[in-house]
Amino acid sequence: MIAIMNLRRQKMGNQKSWTLEELAAGLGHFYKEHGRYPTATEVDTFPYLPSARSIERSFGGLVSLRQQLNLKTQLDFRSGAHSSERAHKINKRGHETEQIVYEFLKKIFGKEFVHREYFFTDDRRTRADFFVYDTKQGFCTDVFYPNNRRNLIGCLNHKLNKYRSEYMRQYPVIFLQMNNTISQEILDKLLSKKKKALLNGQYLMSWDTFQNFCKTKRPLKIAAQKYGK
DNA sequence: CCTACGCCCCGCCATACATC
């Protein structure tokens, strides 16, 4: 049996290949802590395991590894119960998160000047979560809640792709990242190293940064009160 | 029924870096 302490590898130097036994011990350690086996992203951040990428190289990937070790768990987390549960959680969280942002924007800019699900064209396909009218040109906000840094990059790339076209770039757009464990400092560092950079008029903000940003904007006023509610 | 959407998991790939 391999002692857990021996499994923590040094980052550089003296690289030895991981054995199946060591991986089994690492996975077992994760199971003891969490009552289940790790996904690829969890494998990447778990100190007693190599990266999922390494496992892919040497053991044909995580699905194959789970099979080889005959783990009493789902082999592939992309479908089935795990994926179903995840999708439910994401939808619930997404709805709640968007509501928080909506309430905040209404308070600052007024209900009349905050549009939800703003459509750029009439094909009713491409849209931003919010479009806010202010005394200047206004701005779009695309809200998301990534579970961790890695997924954040995935989400961001997806959004950069979506907002590439001319008509999606008529207004400034803020990609609003709502996971408060990922600070603005982390976001800025990530962007400075990122290959596919943000375009002009695109910003990546944390919730704190976004709130301060909104306070620098000038809300519009409703001219005649009788049109108010 | 269909399609679009947001997010996540995974495999594939290119690249960077250390060692031989």
Added chain:
DNA sequence: GATGTATGGCGGGGCGTAGG
């Protein structure tokens, strides 16, 4: 030089939900 491993980006597939 060659080889091996770590790292991060990218695209495909999957899920539930919303709306046609």
